[in-house]
Amino acid sequence: MRFEAVGCRQAAGERTSPLRIGTWLQAVAVAILGLVLSGCGGSSADRDFGGALTIKLGDEGRVQVGEWNPISIQAAKPPAKAVHPEVIAADPDGLPVRFLLPDFKDGVSRGRFLIGQISSPIRVEFVPSETPDAAPIHTVTLSERNSDLRFLKPDVRLWGIFEPDTGLRSAIDKFVEELRDAKGADASSPVEVRSVSPTQPGDFDGLDALFVGADTLRNLAYGAGQTGDALKSWLARGGQLEVIARGAPADYDAPAVKDWFPIQVDAQSAPIRFRDLVILSQGVNRGLLRTPREGTPGVRMTASTGRVLATSLDGDLLMRAPYGQGSVTMLAINSDEPPLRDWDGLPALLAGQVDYDVKRETARQRTNLNPTGISDLQTQVLRTTNQFPEVSRPSYWSSLGLIVVAFLVIGPVDYFLVHHLLRRPHWTWFTLTAWVALLTFVGVSYANRTSGTVPLANQVEIVDIDETLHRVHARSWFTLYSPESQRVDITVDPDKTWPVRDIRDREVRWSGRPEAGFRGMHRPGGLSSGEAGYTLREGSDGASMIEAFPLRAGSTCDIESSWSGTLDEAQVAGELEGDLKSRFQGQFKVNLPGPLTDWFIAYGRFAYHAPLERRAFGIMTLKPGTCVDIKDLQAKMLGDYLTGVISTSQFRKNRVDSDYVFTRETYDPTGIEPYDIFKMISFYRAAGGKNFVTLTNGPVMGLDRSGVVSNGHAVLFGRLEIPASQLTVKDASPKLTAETFVRVVLPVRQIETDFSFPAPPK
Template structure:
């Protein structure tokens, strides 16, 4: 009986212990009176690796107040620890017994790593550090760089069903998280991992309470390449009217809500014959826009001034997908065409077709070590002039020669030329030293003695919104072990002002060696380096680099462009263009193409301040230009994409317009990690995109030996591309 009672009590204890949620993380060092700490990564429990995400830290002070600075430490994609140090705009000043939440940007490099929250203070010259450590899986679910992350601000019924029906591999399945408007950060870079923000009806009060910093962050994120899906709802007048928080994101000016009786085009778009204006449902209510921009996919024609029902419009380098009716309310709710409508709005036919080719690209990526186009660029940038890969054959020859030399070679040498075999005590060490000298000489011949750098820059100027951004990829090779301080500076165009820069490490998507999803770590460095703010920019400090190795860096910069928007080009019949374009920058361009719709026009040069005329000029099919199609045996033959090609000009040519070239159907690679660089969709939204190569650099990486003011000047090879976006209006 006593045994049964003990067993019963023990079972109750186990059940009670299981019911108590386990707290994430633990203190590895505590020097402050912190009663409680809570932390979470990303949005709605999800964050993307390899890009900037928010980490929310809530500290509760104990009996003593807390004063100090909060730093976040994580691991980069190589498994090297990196500490994020931000300007002390809001130090951790917490009164005894009170709590305070901090939202900070962090960049996580591996799906199976840890993160540290560091509380640091100084008193009388003594620095005190408290360190709280947790596995990132305890703070949020990692989203792979090959996946998309969508956020929903408001409920959109059926979105999870749409995502479940995607015909893609699990490693490319879109991840979805729900947020409230107040969770939008006040720094746009914390939204970098978000591929799409869906704003649907509801929560008008929450939107109106957003701070100016939060709205500015959302504005910059969209202008720099973000995508907003904006659907109208019952509270739309409060959100979309002039002066409302979401009014700037509308592709036009909100006028009123009105009932729409002609729904045939919408039914045709959804692919359903069932009518929307059924007897048991109310009429469709739409938002009427004035001076609408972009491309109307479905248009309302019930008045003399047509307004879009579904449209896509550019917003800087980003896109606004606008739906002028409520997707959650009747008559759309309850209509059997609603699910096909959501499929087309959110996934699209082209993406569904590409999903069928996923398995081919996924399997074929195994032997090249990457599945994303950014991986091919990374491999190409790691090829340095004057640095040679020592082949296994040469290593084998050296080893065999060494064994022959110290074995039979030493024996026959002593037997023939020396009177006594005891001389081997001299010849054997001499042969060992000789072999070491030869090996060292071969290594120095192959690896060189100079620091080298390969750098690719893409400068984008949207001449309508006057937004300019630059994107930098740089690989630095070092002939010796050292630590570096590196800062990114923009030099051109001179018409841009208020530049801000972010420089950090560059990751490799996938599970291959060195990939962000790999469980293997290549790191041998234990001491961290720093991502630190300086003059509104983020720079690298104390970056370690091993002898005869390289580091991959990635930078983003943004600014505003002075001057006025140019006069729009005119689209005449068949998507041909009429008009002239001017180069408003001080950058000379060569090997120039203008892409619009399905056409591309080629020009040899476009000097600074120069003018090009498109009037009467015949264009070529853009996909044929990008695929380098030629005529052979009376048929078009495209150049096959070589995934092992290291020609950077060719890689960038396709990367900048990947979807126009055919996407993964052409390259067998996805472009998800840094997909914002692809402006293919903009060529379909009344924007003409000019691209050319610049001889002069537009950015500069200032490199110094850590802890010194000594500048380092590596041998640098550059590739610089400039894109200018011009507005287009119909004839």
Template sequence: MKDGAKAAQHADVRIEAVRLGWDGIWKPGFWTPIWVTLSGGRKGGSGELVVTAPDSEGALCEYPLGRVRVNSNERRTVESLVRLGRMGAAVTVEWRLEGGPALRRRMASKRSLFGTAAAGPSLEQPVVLQIGAEPIAENRPGGASGGIYWVTITDPESLPRNPESYQMASAVILTTGTDARFRERSASCGEVWRGLREWVASGGRLVLSVDESAADLFAPGGPLDWAVPGGLAGSIRLRKTAALETYAESPRPLVVRRGEPFLKAVQVPGFQGIVAAKEGNIPLVLRRQYGFGTVVLCTVDLSHRAIREWSQKHRLLERLLDRTEMHGGEVGEQRTLMHHGFNDLSGQLHAALERFPGVTFVPFSTVAILLGVYFVLVGPLDYLILGRYLPDRRWTWLTFPVILVVVSALAWKLGEAWKGRGVLVNEVGLLDYDLEGSRARSIAWANFFTPRAGLFDVRPNAEYLDALGLRPASASVGWFASPGRGLGGMAGASLDFGESVGNYTVRIAGPEAELLGLPVAAKATRAVFTALEGPTENPLLATDLSDRQQLLDGTVTNRFSFALDDAVIVYRGWVYFVGRLEPGASWRPRVGEDRRELRSWLNDRRVETVGEGVQQQSRQVVAPYDRSSRDPWYILRMMLFYRAAGGDGYVRLWNAQYAYLDATDWLENGRAILLARADLDTSKGAVAVRPRGAGSQPPRQESLTYVRAALPVRGAEGGSLAQGAE
């Protein structure tokens, strides 16, 4: 911290402490909570708090935390969000005084998610946040923990209030246990649980393990009543554990020693969802859809000593987290990076958006040939022409600059022809819609190319949002980059431009978000994203779907203001082909409707016949995932059904950056999913990129938007996706 003498004349405010992430744990590319503690001293003061952190390319990005007033002798903590883009990045916190210089505190990251196992897991490693009085798992990299990195928070009051703060978590496990002090603290953390609730509704996964002593937390009006509707209604002794062992696929029994408390299962009569495991008529594991997310309820206390000491505990935790299908081994990171430059699906999407119409990639061989022609012109050819046609070689003082000017003009013309004259924007967007909760979410990724260096402003496009019928309650905007150690990846070598390219600003305030003054070099690209979420004023779809002997029955009506192209509906592991659905049109499955098994659709599995006559045989052939594809829809579809397609075992790429977009949980929660391309004007998208400067022309934009909707189905039982193939 640097306190100047001039600063002391204007205020007595000090930056006492800065806390980043969950107990110091954070990941590049994810929204991370930050707490700044200020001390008012004898005089107090008013000023603006600003956090500065490097983005994925090393440029410095400012995140204003707002104007704060600190009274004399007051100690105040401000919580906000920040995104760091580099490994080992340093964060600078500034208190910009009114009428005076700034106070600064620079903090280097200590426990961030990169490097050796002692410092934290890798960027690709899933992180699970456990909230509870006692840890239920420990970190054993490469061991029986399944590669999960566990972060345990025992004090709920230290948790962030902002829902985006949990974005890094693959899942959150809340274990109430029997600790009275933990329950007392939890009862006073209403803002924390509201933030967690919004995160789950936005696509998070919450696993609950409760004890009947925590009934007040889940009772109507309690801080967690949304998680278990109807609350807890006592418990019943669990005399057998065979169902729990079967659910965990455990080869060894769960043993409760003599003298230990009995295992009990809480009763939740109001929990409407899918029963994933039960012992007789006692539900042990239940799950239900909550917005775009999932709530999994384990009615047995995971902090019970018998479970904590069970050698197969990791199997049970992996089932609750749905991590069992993800053990496809290493994805061949070095080989993937060598050939493609990325090891995550988000990196492939980033690469796909870097292809612009009218912008030609110039190979080095072409540049070498042009340089060779230039050297021939100014050297041997100029010498021969002067020797043959002109008696005095002093004319070279004229011919040389003429050749130089002509070649320079040709180079400039070729540069414009190959790289274009205006700003180009490629965008792909996703509109998620939860029909039951009347909630919509728009996420868009854009990559733009500029032939000239300049500053750019990025905002959500209000006109586009009106066309979708979305009224956002929250919004965010920022840079978009690929994780991993490939070229331009967040785990690659730091470029650290510092202040040489100028700082830019990201402002987020409820439904408003903007990125201001983003510096971009000449003939370079920059990738950004926007994310918005909120309720919908009117239903965008109308459905009356039911489960008829594991087949889909009923109708779906399009109430969007635009047509839905190439629409499909996925249910119980089957894909129903809808085609084009005009506004106001309805679709109903017919008897014998053409459908295809979901994994076959995702993996392009087909039957081939080999041999002839009596030796003729049929075999199934699965097309390998094409990591060289630059088709945004091909990539996005795999991101949306990653686990259903086979996870990293099939794709051979991670899906760490946008794991919350995977809709496999929706299917297992008994939902049907509509997926289609929106028939919208492709020259307008969710991301509005505007160059600064007088006379700047608006960019030429190419945008694709896809719609995905979670549809409730009466009588749905959920279950494994494999049921569709049986």
């Protein structure tokens, strides 16, 4: 059998060591054994595949740690019998995790997998489908040494570009090269570019932004294999779609695009010509963009909700509109034609469409000394879920004290006992054995008492309710604690108290810390054949589950889950209107399954919360059916509200004038209060990012809703008593403690502020 892996090669500089006599004898024995076996029917691998295998991992060999990565396996000749591949990759603890891929169809098998440690090898086994418990007929191990595998950290941004789009690809690649040059040759780039296929819905997994032309967007929307639905689902969950105006007018009028695209393009009238493009040069810090005398052709754009990023006397040049919890940004002129094509600032302009600040992102990539061991918000989330007050672990000083007591007992105490009290020094052989047995019994009993007797579980989750699209998406983090070693099956389902239907995208997986320390995803790892692994399997209903997960006595494990669905009824209904500046008015009614506490609304640059003096009116806790008027709320700058800015006035010595003093809270990266953590996760950029939080938001970057409130929608954030996800652990019923946070995206009708003077009185 011949095997070909993409980029598979011998490492440069490696030499074959000379074989010794013993090695020659072993080689001859293996050859004879191979001839005997081949005479009995030949190699099963050759018989089943009959040719070469091509394995494609990630995107051109780039695999992101902690995120789903695609894998494609192609056989030159379809196997004679049903065979399915199984991908085995390490989780953050180093345990081998098995991902089952479908059987070969037309010689191809596609799927996805997770990897939890940097530089960990990936093993692919080919197993007969009729006897899945049998030994694999062929095994391939891929690593950085024998292939072009390259591992990306979770905080690396992935930008997708449609495969034939060479113009956009060259511009974005140029921007990425400039980032690498600015950081140094040995530094990793904070941005990677991935090619996207219109026929594979899974290509959108893990993408932060997608750049397409208007003509390409039509092909994506009409793509086979539910690609159009996958594109809209990815966008509604927080994706950023960047569209370049080009192609025929029919591309904008296509029903597959027009029915959902939030920006309306006038495809009936003649194209307009922009004669002033200088505004696109602002903030790019490149050469001035000059406009030809005859102007540059473009399209006319309008949006009922959103904001204009760049405009001219001829029309809007750059516009952004929300779609669910994501955003769509459109450039009114073609970037593949002059003058944009020849402009040095085009790469930076395209990067700016996804709110990418080079200075901010480069600063967050710097590695600083971190004495707390916590550098990311997800690490802080998992630190919160790992708190079990029922399990009272002894401190280090207590353990050290017990060791000192043991030494004193088997040393001076035993000596005094046998020499001075019993006066039988030779009895020390019996007393020492008794002391050791007694101390062992006491230690085991104390450990069992402090380890607890019942399994425990902590759950924190964030539920996104999108009233603009009537969708709901939940993401949960679980930490399981077991007083005994056992293997369990784990599933997560939506709670029945929530009115959700058409449940999809249900998955459960391990969760890891983006750190270089213990249980961290940034530390190099490997696959251990002796470790007890488990399987991530996709059920018949499309929901994934964990099979045979090993729970160790007195230890914890971290699990993460997510699911999406459609709401049967509105959870928050109302009529709101605003202008993204200072006006925000209207009413809304809450119909959530339970009361909402510690809530506030973010819209534009302001946060609206219930004033303390209205605590008696029942507005601090929103019970189902409560109606709230925006005019009854207190407004505060969103950044000041998130960072706890307080202004106090102090009289001067003359007792007439006063000075105002502003103080700001300090965020505690070691804190374990879930409300503070998820408030920062939800509005990370609005709070100042790493400048205030002092932590990155790599794996939870997609949960930042700062862009939603600045693009025309309002977000209601609060704490809910009823969880949206239900954890099921087979053969174990852990005692569950849950914290649920809700973010409701509310549509806001955009109004124009009238700055004209009133008419003079008659």
